[in-house]
Amino acid sequence: MKCPDCSRRDFIRLALGASAAFAFPFSSLALAADPKAKAKAMILLWMQGGPSQLDTWDPKPGAETGGPFKAIETKLEGTTICEHLPLLAKASDRFSVVRSLHSKDPNHDTARYLLHTGYRVDTTVQHPHLGSLIAKELGQPLKDLPGCITVGNDPGVGAGYLEPELAPLYIEKVDNPLEDLQLPRGVNKFRLTDREGLLDQQNASFAAGHAKDARVEQHREAQRRALALVRSTHVQAFDVSGEPEETRSLYGDAAFGKACLMARRLVAEGVRFVEVTLADWDTHTDNFNRSKKLMEQLDKGFSGLLADLDQKGLLSSTLVVCMGEFGRTPRINAAQGRDHFTRGFSAALAGGGIAGGRAIGRTNDLGTEIKQRPVSVQDLFATIYGQLGVDPRREYTSQSGRPIKILDGGEAVKELVS
Amino acid sequence: MHRALLLLLLFPLVVARADDAPANPIDRYFERVFREKSVTPAARTSDGDFLRRASLDVLGRLPRPKELLEFEKAPDREKKIDELLASDEAAAYFADCWIRILTDETFDEQIPLRVNFSTWHGWLEQAWKEDRPYSEIVAELIGTTGDGIKKPAVNYVLAALDPKEPPYELAGRTARIFLGMNVQCARCHDHPTDKFSQEDFWSFTAFFAGTKAKARQTFDGYGVKLTDDGTVSMKIPDTKTEVSARFVDGRKPEGKGRSELARLVTSSPRFARTIVNRTWAHFMGRGFFPQLDRVGEKCEHEELLEALCEGFTKEKTSLRALARVILSSKVYQLSSEGDPEHYAAMALKPQDPIQLLNTLTWALGLDVFLKTLYDNFLGNKALPEQYRQEAVFRLYLVEYVRKLTQGGGVRLALKLGNGKDLQGLVSVGWGRLKEIMTEKKTAEDRLEAIFLALLARAPTDDEKTRYLDYVEKKTNKDRAWEDVYWVLLNSTELLFNH
Numbered sequence: 001m002k003c004p005d006c007s008r009r010d011f012i013r014l015a016l017g018a019s020a021a022f023a024f025p026f027s028s029l030a031l032a033a034d035p036k037a038k039a040k041a042m043i044l045l046w047m048q049g050g051p052s053q054l055d056t057w058d059p060k061p062g063a064e065t066g067g068p069f070k071a072i073e074t075k076l077e078g079t080t081i082c083e084h085l086p087l088l089a090k091a092s093d094r095f096s097v098v099r100s101l102h103s104k105d106p107n108h109d110t111a112r113y114l115l116h117t118g119y120r121v122d123t124t125v126q127h128p129h130l131g132s133l134i135a136k137e138l139g140q141p142l143k144d145l146p147g148c149i150t151v152g153n154d155p156g157v158g159a160g161y162l163e164p165e166l167a168p169l170y171i172e173k174v175d176n177p178l179e180d181l182q183l184p185r186g187v188n189k190f191r192l193t194d195r196e197g198l199l200d201q202q203n204a205s206f207a208a209g210h211a212k213d214a215r216v217e218q219h220r221e222a223q224r225r226a227l228a229l230v231r232s233t234h235v236q237a238f239d240v241s242g243e244p245e246e247t248r249s250l251y252g253d254a255a256f257g258k259a260c261l262m263a264r265r266l267v268a269e270g271v272r273f274v275e276v277t278l279a280d281w282d283t284h285t286d287n288f289n290r291s292k293k294l295m296e297q298l299d300k301g302f303s304g305l306l307a308d309l310d311q312k313g314l315l316s317s318t319l320v321v322c323m324g325e326f327g328r329t330p331r332i333n334a335a336q337g338r339d340h341f342t343r344g345f346s347a348a349l350a351g352g353g354i355a356g357g358r359a360i361g362r363t364n365d366l367g368t369e370i371k372q373r374p375v376s377v378q379d380l381f382a383t384i385y386g387q388l389g390v391d392p393r394r395e396y397t398s399q400s401g402r403p404i405k406i407l408d409g410g411e412a413v414k415e416l417v418s
Numbered sequence: 419m420h421r422a423l424l425l426l427l428l429f430p431l432v433v434a435r436a437d438d439a440p441a442n443p444i445d446r447y448f449e450r451v452f453r454e455k456s457v458t459p460a461a462r463t464s465d466g467d468f469l470r471r472a473s474l475d476v477l478g479r480l481p482r483p484k485e486l487l488e489f490e491k492a493p494d495r496e497k498k499i500d501e502l503l504a505s506d507e508a509a510a511y512f513a514d515c516w517i518r519i520l521t522d523e524t525f526d527e528q529i530p531l532r533v534n535f536s537t538w539h540g541w542l543e544q545a546w547k548e549d550r551p552y553s554e555i556v557a558e559l560i561g562t563t564g565d566g567i568k569k570p571a572v573n574y575v576l577a578a579l580d581p582k583e584p585p586y587e588l589a590g591r592t593a594r595i596f597l598g599m600n601v602q603c604a605r606c607h608d609h610p611t612d613k614f615s616q617e618d619f620w621s622f623t624a625f626f627a628g629t630k631a632k633a634r635q636t637f638d639g640y641g642v643k644l645t646d647d648g649t650v651s652m653k654i655p656d657t658k659t660e661v662s663a664r665f666v667d668g669r670k671p672e673g674k675g676r677s678e679l680a681r682l683v684t685s686s687p688r689f690a691r692t693i694v695n696r697t698w699a700h701f702m703g704r705g706f707f708p709q710l711d712r713v714g715e716k717c718e719h720e721e722l723l724e725a726l727c728e729g730f731t732k733e734k735t736s737l738r739a740l741a742r743v744i745l746s747s748k749v750y751q752l753s754s755e756g757d758p759e760h761y762a763a764m765a766l767k768p769q770d771p772i773q774l775l776n777t778l779t780w781a782l783g784l785d786v787f788l789k790t791l792y793d794n795f796l797g798n799k800a801l802p803e804q805y806r807q808e809a810v811f812r813l814y815l816v817e818y819v820r821k822l823t824q825g826g827g828v829r830l831a832l833k834l835g836n837g838k839d840l841q842g843l844v845s846v847g848w849g850r851l852k853e854i855m856t857e858k859k860t861a862e863d864r865l866e867a868i869f870l871a872l873l874a875r876a877p878t879d880d881e882k883t884r885y886l887d888y889v890e891k892k893t894n895k896d897r898a899w900e901d902v903y904w905v906l907l908n909s910t911e912l913l914f915n916h
Contacts, residue, residue, distance in 0.1 A: 167826035180832045184841035198905045206911040209755040222827035
């Protein structure tokens with residue numbers, strides 16, 4: 001049963017009820033991470049638009065659906081990947097691929113929701129971004145940095161039924177991440193303190209008159225968090241320019257590579273979840289030229305990230321997942337493009353206790369059907385949560401007061417775990 | 419004071435005609451509710467707060483200091499309501515809001531390629547200015563054929579129609595927006611709890627079966643033409659089931675295609691309920707039904723809803739008349755300080771992205787900046803011609819602001835409180851603050867002008883003392899004034915329509 005369009009909610013976001021959403025986990029108040037868990041943080045490399053699996057992780061050279069690219073040898077159990085991912089091919093003992101993912105949602109927005117929450121869009125409940133959930137479950141070691149950060153693309157999914165402050169903080173400009181985080185010229189910390197003091201008094205009287213509306217305090221809280229971030233000494237983690245040339249060269253000069261480096265810095269600082277976007281995979285036209293350009297960035301950024309995490313001793317505790325909202329059709333259309341495809345697409349996983357060099361699942365020779373070991377989106381999420389020590393069956397309370405599990409269904413893919 | 423006295427004297431004469439019952443059906447209803455529930459409603463808003471509230475709700479912007487001062491001198495609320503509703507700015511805000519509603523708040527880069535936002539926006543503005551019946555507006559949106567320039571109403575269908583897919587999005591959107599029904603889950607499966615089956619969904623979609631959007635051969639920038647051959651039957655995709663058009667209440671078509679659907683939609687009893695609920699939510703901060711696309715058969719205030727629907731139909735489905743009834747009601751004019759339960763106080767409304775964009779444009783003197791941005795946008799030859807329209811540019815801006823407000827508000831707080839691009843504008847050398855600093859010479863006058871500009875009210879005595887002391891103590895007065903301006907710009911009060 002697919003239901004991509006339950007999305008179209010027309011919530012009056014102003015409704016008073018929805019504003020007072022507080023979520024309490026039922027089972028326990030202790031939020032210390034599971035001691036058996038391998039991963040303490042996650043980096044999501046989000047391939048916005050839906051990359052073509054046949055031109056990346058699941059090549060079919062020679063097949064009528066295969067397209068012009070060749071395949072190259074890897075250390076992945078005798079399987080190949082696209083020739084335009086040479087650095088990743090060399091580093092393929094560090095990651096594994098799943099080539100049998102499937103869903104039933106071919107629409108960008110709703111599929112993106114599914115691949116960010118593990119749930120289909122539902123008009124009665126807003127699910128949290130997986131990064132918000134991970135930050136909530138694992139706790140945030142640093143109070144002044146957000147637990148969940150997204151770089152380069154607004155994920156369109158918020159904190160859902162969790163506290164609003166767990167919503168992803170979205171960093172718009174990779175090249176200038178500190179633009180809104182550094183004090184503007186002429187404002188030093190003393191002046192900011194003056195301003196904050198006055199603001200607090202100003203807001204207090206409005207809040208006193210509107211005590212019945214939780215959104216008023218929520219706004220003040222968001223403001224306090226924003227200004228705490230501005231004051232934070234950890235904010236330098238966003239700035240990649242201080243990294244030695246040697247490290248920077250691992251990631252390359254492209255925006256995506258820089259964002260990957262920023263993700264590594266943030267994770268090293270204690271941030272639980274960072275999402276980095278590589279957009280423009282929606283290649284209905286000119287798929288091959290466009291995919292090739294994108295792969296250049298992906299190859300450099302992803303391989304650089306794995307090498308650097310390894311050098312810094314962070315790879316074993318950082319789960320890295322590379323995926324998009326769906327794959328693309330094996331059929332090549334008249335515009336040399338590929339359209340949306342959900343019946344067999346790929347993702348890559350690394351670090352955080354994930355084994356390297358494995359290839360899970362197979363599609364048929366044309367890539368039109370899954371032939372072996374189908375993996376659902378829920379299975380993928382169960383794997384992710386499992387590695388982070390998050391119990392996917394733990395229940396929260398949704399905005400409307402109904403109990404809701406972190407994940408509904410799904411079995412972790414054991415073959416991926418080292 | 420004298421005017422108030424005079425009003426008090428006249429008041430009994432005005433209302434005495436109908437057994438002392440208030441003329442406004444909303445007042446009649448809530449008078450009884452408050453009595454029955456033993457609720458004491460909040461105080462009436464001050465004139466200034468009323469003007470701020472109504473200006474935001476009707477014009478989509480804060481009142482200007484001059485407007486506030488004039489209104490406080492002659493606070494005739496009824497007259498002001500008529501004035502606001504009749505203004506060109508109300509028409510523009512109406513069009514802004516309805517483009518967002520009709521495009522389902524989705525704005526992606528593909529849409530301007532098939533939708534002509536300029537003509538569409540102009541058409542909606544005109545509809546408001548002429549006070550065209552809502553039923554007529556909707557009938558045109560659903561039923562018209564032609565191209566997006568000569569027949570601007572077709573842009574509704576063009577926006578929702580994906581040429582590669584059966585018209586299910588269009589069907590679902592039509593049911594949601596105009597009938598308050600969320601039936602799209604039934605596209606793929608019978609819903610466990612709803613009566614609406616998959617076959618019902620596709621039978622409804624069949625009204626659009628003959629609708630085609632065709633790009634014209636000669637590329638003139640807006641070459642999409644909408645046709646309808648009147649077909650009212652289709653196959654449910656991936657099945658062998660053939661369905662014929664059937665309306666959501668089971669009625670069969672008597673005419674053809676979309677024009678018949680337009681007739682059925684506008685004659686459905688759900689039609690008035692849905693728009694009354696939406697309008698009520700816009701002004702009151704919450705609907706009779708919490709979700710605009712789930713309008714049921716019964717709500718807590720059913721009697722009032724029915725009375726409003728009846729009045730709406732009687733007034734030839736005039737949206738302006740509906741707005742007027744709500745704006746003139748006592749509950750609309752209650753203070754927001756109090757408990758909003760039972761409508762005994764006004765609910766807070768966060769400014770919507772259009773309002774917030776207008777607020778920031780005003781508060782930060784962005785007009786000049788946006789003009790440059792707009793000129794660059796227009797002159798950007800890399801953009802297809804269809805994008806280079808003011809209406810599209812504005813949609814981009816609104817979308818940008820909407821994204822800022824997402825995600826718990828931290829981004830908005832960062833942008834307003836610390837954003838590099840905006841902070842340079844909080845300056846005695848720029849925009850509104852520069853104007854105030856030049857025009858007003860004493861500290862008290864300056865403070866009052868800043869309060870009027872940003873919060874649409876004068877400072878309280880406490881606030882006066884606090885800020886004047888602050889400025890007094892600082893050696894760098896310019897910076898101190900910038901601090902004051904920054905504080906009010908970032909205040910919670912500014913962000914809400916209260």
